Amino acid sequence: MNKIKSLDDLRRMKQAVESGIDIREKGDVPEEKIVQIRVAMATCGIAAGARDTMNALIEKVNKDNIHAVITQGGCMGYCYAEPTVEVRVPGKEPVVFGDVDTKKAAEIIDKYVKDGELVEGIIPMNFQSINQ
Amino acid sequence: MGQYKMHLLVCGGTGCRASESARLVDVLGEELVKQGLEKDAQVVTTGCFGFCEKGPIVKIIPDNTFYVHVMPEDAAEIVAEHVLKGRRVARLLYQDPNSGETIEDSKHMGFYQKQLRIALRNCGFIDPECIDEYIARDGYAALGKVLTEYTPEQAIDILKKSGLRGRGGAGFPTGIKWEIAAKNAADQKYVICNADEGDPGAFMDRSISEGDPHSVLEAMAINGYCIGANKGFIYIRAEYPLAIQRLEIAIRQAREYGLLGTGILGSDFDFDVELRYGAGAFVCGEETALIHSMEGERGEPTVKPPFPAESGYLGKPSNVNNVETFANVPVIYLKGPEWFASIGNERSKGTKVFALAGKINNVGLIEVPMGITLREVIYEIGGGIKDGKKFKAVQTGGPSGGCLTEKHLDTPIDFDNLLASGSMMGSGGMIVMDEDDCMPAVAKYYLEFTVEESCGKCAPCRVGNKRLHETLEKICEGKGTEADLDYLRNLSSVIKDTSLCGLGQTSPNPVLSTLDNFWDEYVAHVTTRTCPSGRCKALLHYSIDTEKCTGCTACVRVCSTAAITGEKRQPHVIHQDKCIHCGACFDKCKFAAINVQ
Ligand SMILES: Cc1cc2nc3c(=O)[nH]c(=O)nc-3n(C[C@H](O)[C@H](O)[C@H](O)COP(=O)(O)O)c2cc1C
Ligand code: FES
Numbered sequence: 092m093n094k095i096k097s098l099d100d101l102r103r104m105k106q107a108v109e110s111g112i113d114i115r116e117k118g119d120v121p122e123e124k125i126v127q128i129r130v131a132m133a134t135c136g137i138a139a140g141a142r143d144t145m146n147a148l149i150e151k152v153n154k155d156n157i158h159a160v161i162t163q164g165g166c167m168g169y170c171y172a173e174p175t176v177e178v179r180v181p182g183k184e185p186v187v188f189g190d191v192d193t194k195k196a197a198e199i200i201d202k203y204v205k206d207g208e209l210v211e212g213i214i215p216m217n218f219q220s221i222n223q
Numbered sequence: 224m225g226q227y228k229m230h231l232l233v234c235g236g237t238g239c240r241a242s243e244s245a246r247l248v249d250v251l252g253e254e255l256v257k258q259g260l261e262k263d264a265q266v267v268t269t270g271c272f273g274f275c276e277k278g279p280i281v282k283i284i285p286d287n288t289f290y291v292h293v294m295p296e297d298a299a300e301i302v303a304e305h306v307l308k309g310r311r312v313a314r315l316l317y318q319d320p321n322s323g324e325t326i327e328d329s330k331h332m333g334f335y336q337k338q339l340r341i342a343l344r345n346c347g348f349i350d351p352e353c354i355d356e357y358i359a360r361d362g363y364a365a366l367g368k369v370l371t372e373y374t375p376e377q378a379i380d381i382l383k384k385s386g387l388r389g390r391g392g393a394g395f396p397t398g399i400k401w402e403i404a405a406k407n408a409a410d411q412k413y414v415i416c417n418a419d420e421g422d423p424g425a426f427m428d429r430s431i432s433e434g435d436p437h438s439v440l441e442a443m444a445i446n447g448y449c450i451g452a453n454k455g456f457i458y459i460r461a462e463y464p465l466a467i468q469r470l471e472i473a474i475r476q477a478r479e480y481g482l483l484g485t486g487i488l489g490s491d492f493d494f495d496v497e498l499r500y501g502a503g504a505f506v507c508g509e510e511t512a513l514i515h516s517m518e519g520e521r522g523e524p525t526v527k528p529p530f531p532a533e534s535g536y537l538g539k540p541s542n543v544n545n546v547e548t549f550a551n552v553p554v555i556y557l558k559g560p561e562w563f564a565s566i567g568n569e570r571s572k573g574t575k576v577f578a579l580a581g582k583i584n585n586v587g588l589i590e591v592p593m594g595i596t597l598r599e600v601i602y603e604i605g606g607g608i609k610d611g612k613k614f615k616a617v618q619t620g621g622p623s624g625g626c627l628t629e630k631h632l633d634t635p636i637d638f639d640n641l642l643a644s645g646s647m648m649g650s651g652g653m654i655v656m657d658e659d660d661c662m663p664a665v666a667k668y669y670l671e672f673t674v675e676e677s678c679g680k681c682a683p684c685r686v687g688n689k690r691l692h693e694t695l696e697k698i699c700e701g702k703g704t705e706a707d708l709d710y711l712r713n714l715s716s717v718i719k720d721t722s723l724c725g726l727g728q729t730s731p732n733p734v735l736s737t738l739d740n741f742w743d744e745y746v747a748h749v750t751t752r753t754c755p756s757g758r759c760k761a762l763l764h765y766s767i768d769t770e771k772c773t774g775c776t777a778c779v780r781v782c783s784t785a786a787i788t789g790e791k792r793q794p795h796v797i798h799q800d801k802c803i804h805c806g807a808c809f810d811k812c813k814f815a816a817i818n819v820q
Contacts, residue, residue, distance in 0.1 A: 094479075094480060094481035095363075095480045095481050095482060095488065096481060096488070096489050097488055097489040098364075098367040098368075098370075098371050098488055098489070100488075101358070101363060101364060101367050101488065102364075104355075104358055105358050105359060105361065105364070108355040108356070108358055108359040109359040110226065111226075111355070111356070111359060112348075112349065112356055112359045112360065114227070114228075114229075114230060114284055114285050115230060115232075115284050115285075115348060117285055118284045118285045118286075118287050121330070122330070129309075130309075131309070132307070132308055132309040133308050133309070133310075134308070137307075137308075145228065146228075149226070149228060153226070160285045161228070161285065162285050162286040162309070163228075163229075163308075163309030164309045165308060165309050165310040
């Protein structure tokens with residue numbers, strides 16, 4: 092094990108390890124201050140590739156340093172459009188996107204989360220959403 | 224540390240361990256592997272969540288699902304449903320005691336909403352056996368900052384500005400204590416952490432040592448730098464094996480990283496920490512007794528002055544602080560003294576951890592800002608009195624404290640208000656009592672503890688407390704007189720004034736405060752010889768309702784003292800001179816014809 096010999100060493104060490112608990116830090120942030128993304132992960136979603144979608148979202152969010160928490164949810168009832176992803180940007184109504192593959196996942200982050208531009212594939216909401 | 228989509232935080236505190244949480248960790252891990260999810264989710268053993276009564280606790284991150292009473296048998300379902308499909312396991316969710324609703328997100332639990340966690344910031348959040356997780360939470364950064372940016376005087380000044388006061392009982396300003404120890408010149412000084420925690424029902428120091436041991440080590444090192452000591456001791460009771468184990472692991476890891484040892488973080492400051500074990504005598508928590516015990520002498524207190532800061536361990540200046548006090552220190556340096564001083568009220572800054580127990584719905588460990596009211600603690604965090612009963616009193620400060628009553632419900636809780644109300648902060652025990660509790664009996668219970676724990680060195684404490692206890696016993700048995708009440712009061716003040724150490728100086732508090740607040744209850748015991756809450760068995764009065772009695776003679780047959788007589792099929796009578804109040808007739812009667820008063 093390497094010794095930590097200076098305050099700079101300590102800072103580098105922190106940087107190296109902080110991603111490991113980042114998800115817990117985000118869990119503690121009040122809901123109105125963080126982007127919440129929920130991937131439907133029921134059997135139909137998983138069969139349609141929701142797992143890959145979720146991984147892509149996590150990767151993208153980490154890479155672009157976006158303050159977001161990504162959770163998995165049960166079936167939202169849009170089996171025809173799986174994988175589905177619900178995105179709640181603070182101050183806005185939640186939006187559900189359908190047929191989100193890995194490419195579309197990145198697009199949602201780039202356009203909708205970062206710039207507030209709408210992306211194709213929005214499913215009209217008639218269903219309960221995160222925190223309601 | 225890898226990137227997991229989900230963390231399953233499993234409480235590894237003493238409470239949850241007692242109900243198999245260690246096995247739960249193993250089984251959850253096995254299930255993840257079995258279901259091919261070990262790369263998606265990580266099982267983390269954490270410190271106490273404070274909700275021990277509902278343990279074992281499992282919290283799922285990032286959705287903050289809070290599962291209670293989780294058994295190893297539940298692991299497969301949690302993994303299959305929650306981890307794989309994102310569906311919460313409803314039967315394991317926490318239920319609000321009042322509304323009966325299940326709560327999915329721990330942020331919405333009344334128990335946590337009013338809390339502010341500073342000393343407990345990492346408990347239930349990080350793996351206490353992993354120094355990396357502590358570092359990820361800015362661990363040891365305060366030590367680094369102090370060593371590189373401040374002189375000892377400046378660092379002490381910051382602590383003084385924060386307004387931090389000792390959490391071990393007396394509430395002495397911590398910065399001033401450090402300053403005194405710093406000013407006493409000596410070739411060798413010591414830092415001592417008091418982890419003896421003897422108050423019945425209190426377990427905040429245990430939870431911190433178990434859940435966040437590095438914060439204590441870091442603060443001790445800062446203390447060492449400030450006062451010029453390079454050696455620290457943690458005096459911990461041997462009855463805390465898990466806390467000892469976690470502290471040992473933490474010390475080893477800190478040494479491996481060079482965060483304890485010589486030339487810490489490139490400075491010329493050396494510091495190391497060692498554990499010392501106490502044998503669990505309450506009085507050994509008193510700082511002079513603690514130091515004698517460390518020296519291998521009998522654990523008996525001696526008169527102050529000299530204070531430990533002048534002449535402590537081995538006659539050298541020593542700074543003694545409580546575990547919770549230390550746990551507050553690193554955050555103060557990271558967030559600044561102004562931040563800390565902005566929490567709390569005028570003369571009590573920051574937060575206090577309380578162990579909430581007794582007749583309350585949410586039993587557990589809570590941390591709240593100073594100045595919160597008892598009403599908020601009991602009804603919002605505590606979820607109100609159990610079984611919808613009526614609140615009667617709450618004992619704070621353990622055996623050294625007193626009780627607060629309905630009229631104190633809206634008094635802000637801080638060091639000074641508690642003292643003014645005839646109680647004290649103490650280490651933070653809070654035992655809630657309802658209408659069924661008899662206050663003279665409560666006082667008797669605490670005196671029993673004090674009599675047992677008095678070291679016997681000084682007469683007022685050794686003999687006086689015994690007499691107090693005997694008198695209370697007499698009262699509860701219905702043999703007391705009005706003169707006994709005066710006697711209790713007088714003797715109490717003598718013991719307070721003349722005892723050698725804090726134990727005797729505070730032990731009559733439960734008596735005095737119950738006399739003050741529940742005088743009528745005492746009077747009832749000694750005049751009409753009744754116990755208003757029906758607790759004191761000897762004072763119960765059994766009689767037969769002649770309307771309801773069928774003369775079946777069932778009671779006659781169970782009465783061991785032949786106190787019941789009567790003709791068959793005629794109403795019976797209980798002869799009070801022979802009745803020993805055992806309650807056997809009451810239990811036996813099928814017609815509810817026995818009255819108890
Ligand atoms: C009878 C008695 C028992 C005590 N027990 C403890 C204890 O268990 N833990 C503790 O920290 N302080 C205890 N104290 C208080 C210590 O003497 C001392 O004031 C304290 O450790 C100082 O730390 P602080 O300034 O950080 O509170 C006790 C005092 C008395 C009189
Ligand atoms: S020991 Fe698990 S919540 Fe306290």
